[in-house]
Amino acid sequence: MKKILVTGGAGFLGSHLCDRLIEQGHQVLCLDSLFTGSQKNVEGLIKHPNFTFIKHDVVDPINIENVNEIYNLACPASPVHYQFDPIHTMKTSVMGALNVLELARKTGAKVFQASTSEVYGDPSVHPQPEEYWGNVNTIGIRSCYDEGKRAAETLFFDYQRVHGVKIKVVRIFNTYGPRMAADDGRVVSNFIVQALKGEDLTVYGDGSQTRSFCYADDLVEGFMRLMNASDEVVGPINMGNPGEFTMIELAEKVLRLTGSTSKLIHMPLPQDDPKQRRPDITKAKQLLNWEPTIALEQGLEDTIAYFRKIVTP
Ligand code: NAD
Ligand code: UDP
Numbered sequence: 001m002k003k004i005l006v007t008g009g010a011g012f013l014g015s016h017l018c019d020r021l022i023e024q025g026h027q028v029l030c031l032d033s034l035f036t037g038s039q040k041n042v043e044g045l046i047k048h049p050n051f052t053f054i055k056h057d058v059v060d061p062i063n064i065e066n067v068n069e070i071y072n073l074a075c076p077a078s079p080v081h082y083q084f085d086p087i088h089t090m091k092t093s094v095m096g097a098l099n100v101l102e103l104a105r106k107t108g109a110k111v112f113q114a115s116t117s118e119v120y121g122d123p124s125v126h127p128q129p130e131e132y133w134g135n136v137n138t139i140g141i142r143s144c145y146d147e148g149k150r151a152a153e154t155l156f157f158d159y160q161r162v163h164g165v166k167i168k169v170v171r172i173f174n175t176y177g178p179r180m181a182a183d184d185g186r187v188v189s190n191f192i193v194q195a196l197k198g199e200d201l202t203v204y205g206d207g208s209q210t211r212s213f214c215y216a217d218d219l220v221e222g223f224m225r226l227m228n229a230s231d232e233v234v235g236p237i238n239m240g241n242p243g244e245f246t247m248i249e250l251a252e253k254v255l256r257l258t259g260s261t262s263k264l265i266h267m268p269l270p271q272d273d274p275k276q277r278r279p280d281i282t283k284a285k286q287l288l289n290w291e292p293t294i295a296l297e298q299g300l301e302d303t304i305a306y307f308r309k310i311v312t313p
Contacts, residue, residue, distance in 0.1 A: 001050075003027045003066055005109075007058050007100060008073030010037035012180045013114070013172075016220045017071060022048055029064065033057040036076045041179050058096035059088070062103050069227060070111040072100045075149075077116075079142065079270065080185030086144035093148030094155070101159040104166070112168040112227050113156050115236060117277055118146040119171060127244075127278040130171070130236050140272040153236060160234065168226050168233075173240025173279045177216030177299060178306035188213060191251055192304055195260035196311045205269030207248035210276045214241035215299035218292040225288040233287050240279035241292040257300050 004021050008014040009030030014037065021028045022045055030042055031054040045051040056062065058074045075092050076082040082089040097113065104111035120128045121136030136146045159165040176188035184190075194201045222239045245253075251264050284290045 001025055001027055002068040003029070005029045005031060005064060005067050005070045005103075006073060007031045007071070007096065008037065008075065008114070010034060010039060010041050010053070011073060012041070012177070012184070013175065013216060013219065014071075014073045015041035015179055016177070016216050017073070017223060018042055018045055018051070020220055020224060022051055026050065028052070029054060031056050031058070031062065032074065036078070036081050036181065036184070038181070058099055059091045060099070062099050064103065065107070067103065067107045067109040070100050070104055070109050071114070071223065071227070072096060072112060073114045075114070078185040079145075082145040083141055086141070089144040090148040093145070093152045097152035097155045101155060101165060105159065105163045110166040110168065110227065111156070112170070112223065113152055115153050115169050115171045116145075116149050117171055117173040117238070117240065117279065118142065119150050119153065121146060122272065122274040123276065126276055127242065127280040128238065129280040130238055130283060137272050141270070142272045166231055169235035169237070170223065170226055171236050171238045172219065173214060173238065173277060174211045175214045175216055175219045175240070177303055180303070182307065182311060187211070187247060187250065188300075188303065189307070191254040192258065192300075192307045193311050195254050195258040195262050196304070196307055197313055198260065198262055200263050200265040201251045201254070202267050203247055203251055203264050204267050204273065206266065207251065207264070208246050209273060210244045210246050210278065212240050212242055212244050212278045213250070213296055213299070214239070214292055215294035215302075218294050222284060222288065222290045225290050229288055237283050237287065238279040238281050239284055239290070240281065241296070242278055242281055243296055244276070244278040245296065253297060253300060254304075257297065258304055
């Protein structure tokens with residue numbers, strides 16, 4: 001049994017990860033400020049003897065003894081939420097990284113960083129391999145998130161070089177699934193909630209921009225494969241589903257799968273919204289034998305079933 005700290009463990013991805021780690025018989029410490037996460041996401045675990053919830057902000061130092069592994073997921077991921085208090089978002093990424101790295105240095109724990117495809121910005125190379133250095137605006141409304149995550153990657157590699165800390169860095173591409181908050185603001189949950197409520201689906205811009213959508217279970221499997229791979233496999237490594245869809249295609253799928261008669265309305269495209277996004281997952285396939293197994297329609301059906309239970313028309 002390992003003692004595993006999951007920061008952001010009460011969030012969408014973090015709660016799925018906690019479920020899997022508990023299933024495997026580990027002791028799990030779920031640390032979260034509950035900024036975008038919710039204790040509801042981990043309500044099935046709260047009474048489990050191997051599970052502990054710690055309300056804490058990663059901006060403040062973390063003092064825990066004898067940790068074996070740390071998954072650092074704490075950070076708002078939806079543009080709406082990370083732009084709400086952009087200074088705190090930057091602090092969460094940078095000081096959060098410093099605090100988990102210091103904990104890893106003191107305890108000898110392996111430490112995993114949930115980085116993002118946003119480090120590629122609005123990419124001029126398509127699809128994006130890990131070698132691409134990105135095209136990021138340093139001063140725009142997305143920069144608090146993109147640059148915070150880039151700085152966190154830098155800190156991870158410097159702690160590895162300077163202190164010999166064992167690191168693992170994954171670059172996550174858009175991931176969706178049950179337990180996204182109904183007010184998360186990202187496109188998949190927005191479209192599903194709008195369709196179920198009979199409201200217009202809000203397509204930003206002309207809807208020709210593309211994204212690649214990975215189902216949460218596939219991604220969490222990839223996280224654990226990376227953490228359990230040999231110490232030389234440090235990343236950064238892309239994880240996502242290479243299927244690429246326009247936002248119009250996504251809206252049409254959601255309408256068909258929900259049976260909704262909602263209409264599409266166009267809203268202004270947010271500043272610096274990337275035009276296209278698709279992972280090159282060659283490395284994950286080669287090094288971890290990992291690739292997604294759940295197609296978009298199947299994952300959407302499961303996600304719609306989840307939202308049907310919590311959204312009233
Ligand atoms: P989420 O918003 O559901 O989860 C983030 C969790 O972190 C929440 O529980 C929130 O309360 C917590 N948190 C935020 N700031 C904190 C702080 N300062 N201290 C402690 N806890 C804090 O989002 P998610 O989709 O589950 O994302 C999890 C991680 O994966 C994030 O680091 C995100 O950047 C990364 N990521 C996600 C995606 C995706 O598509 N889901 C894509 C790229 C990267
Ligand atoms: N988007 C949209 N309608 C919404 C929410 C988002 O058309 O209600 C678009 C958004 O402009 C972007 C894409 O969907 O082009 C993905 O947005 P999301 O916020 O999910 O993630 P990110 O932009 O970080 O990839």
